[in-house]
Amino acid sequence: MEEDQATLPDRRQTGPSSADDACGPQAATSLDTLQTSENDPSANILFTQWQPEEDTHQAYCHGGWAVTRRRVRDSLLRTAQSPDRILRYQDCGKDCWVYQHKDDAEQVKVVANHCMDRFCITCGGLKAWKVRTALATLMKDKDMRLVTLTLSGKAASLADLLDRLYRHFKALRQTELWEKSVNGGCAFLEVKWNPKANRWHPHLHLITEGRFLPQGPLSNLWRALTKDSYIVDVRAIKNPETAANYVTKYVTKPLQSSFATNAERLDEAVVAMKGRRFVFCFGSWYGTALNKLEDDELFDEAADAAVWTSIGRLADVIARAKAGEAHATLILEQLEYTRHIAAGDDADDG
Numbered sequence: 001m002e003e004d005q006a007t008l009p010d011r012r013q014t015g016p017s018s019a020d021d022a023c024g025p026q027a028a029t030s031l032d033t034l035q036t037s038e039n040d041p042s043a044n045i046l047f048t049q050w051q052p053e054e055d056t057h058q059a060y061c062h063g064g065w066a067v068t069r070r071r072v073r074d075s076l077l078r079t080a081q082s083p084d085r086i087l088r089y090q091d092c093g094k095d096c097w098v099y100q101h102k103d104d105a106e107q108v109k110v111v112a113n114h115c116m117d118r119f120c121i122t123c124g125g126l127k128a129w130k131v132r133t134a135l136a137t138l139m140k141d142k143d144m145r146l147v148t149l150t151l152s153g154k155a156a157s158l159a160d161l162l163d164r165l166y167r168h169f170k171a172l173r174q175t176e177l178w179e180k181s182v183n184g185g186c187a188f189l190e191v192k193w194n195p196k197a198n199r200w201h202p203h204l205h206l207i208t209e210g211r212f213l214p215q216g217p218l219s220n221l222w223r224a225l226t227k228d229s230y231i232v233d234v235r236a237i238k239n240p241e242t243a244a245n246y247v248t249k250y251v252t253k254p255l256q257s258s259f260a261t262n263a264e265r266l267d268e269a270v271v272a273m274k275g276r277r278f279v280f281c282f283g284s285w286y287g288t289a290l291n292k293l294e295d296d297e298l299f300d301e302a303a304d305a306a307v308w309t310s311i312g313r314l315a316d317v318i319a320r321a322k323a324g325e326a327h328a329t330l331i332l333e334q335l336e337y338t339r340h341i342a343a344g345d346d347a348d349d350g
Helices: 056-076 083-091 121-139 156-170 176-183 215-226 240-253 263-272 316-320 326-343
Strands: 095-103 108-112 144-150 182-194 199-210 230-235 279-283 308-313
Touching: 056 095, 056 108, 056 121, 056 263, 056 316, 083 263, 095 263, 095 316, 095 326, 108 199, 108 326, 121 240, 144 156, 156 182, 156 199, 156 215, 156 263, 176 182, 176 215, 182 316, 199 316, 215 230, 308 316, 316 326
Parallel strands: none
Antiparallel strands: 095 108, 095 308, 144 199, 144 230, 182 199, 182 279
């Protein structure tokens, strides 16, 4: 049975552990000893005195979206999210270790702890890379199409609109037209605020495998199911890589600037999108590696000691470079190049 909207448990993500601090990061400290309040987490000093810009590691991991990151953290507090979720979000990137490949000195990477919160753009970038990789494998040598389903929002709440969107899409997959045309695929959620219409605008971008899917009949069927929505789009995928990059950017950037800069709308989004799947598979793609990425803890990959050498904590490498150490300076230059290539235009602050 397909599960489009399973509630995802909060969980702590940590970097690779080691018995020796000199070799790599340790597992995150348990929250059992923290004095937190489920009813009022903002009363705790751990929440109120948060200065990530003063932390070298967090500045490195989150420097491209620091303003929006603080807005999200404030929204998590206002909407009374669990202290565990807020602490994980605040601590994301505090523990960064630098590794260099033993056989290729130009290969360097930073392994860090990650919160994997769905509103963390940095963690979203890691997830999007995983999704793109799995998607490319599934799309190879198949007849694929890019389908977009929109929903007329009117003045409804975001939660109600998302309920409708997922419910109607499930009903669509049970129709004769869909079953004859689509074998399987993957759905990606995008949420925007439309300032002109003064309403939410959620829609689904689908990668589908199968035969020709006529846009006209699909539009009529979508109107019949939703009662008020008919705008759909169907395009043959000529370049799988381009299509994969297009749909996975919504996994990376659920925080659209159309609502991230407005506290009231941001709060509504945090509550309405909690537990929703931003990406999920259907049909013959259900149960594939791509489908499991929403739940699997695949984001903090350990640095294999047989392949990678620990250079030290990122802050220490930076300090050594400032002191004039040539090797540390070269490592930082390589890291900056790698980060620039990997980041693209994913970081978006406002």
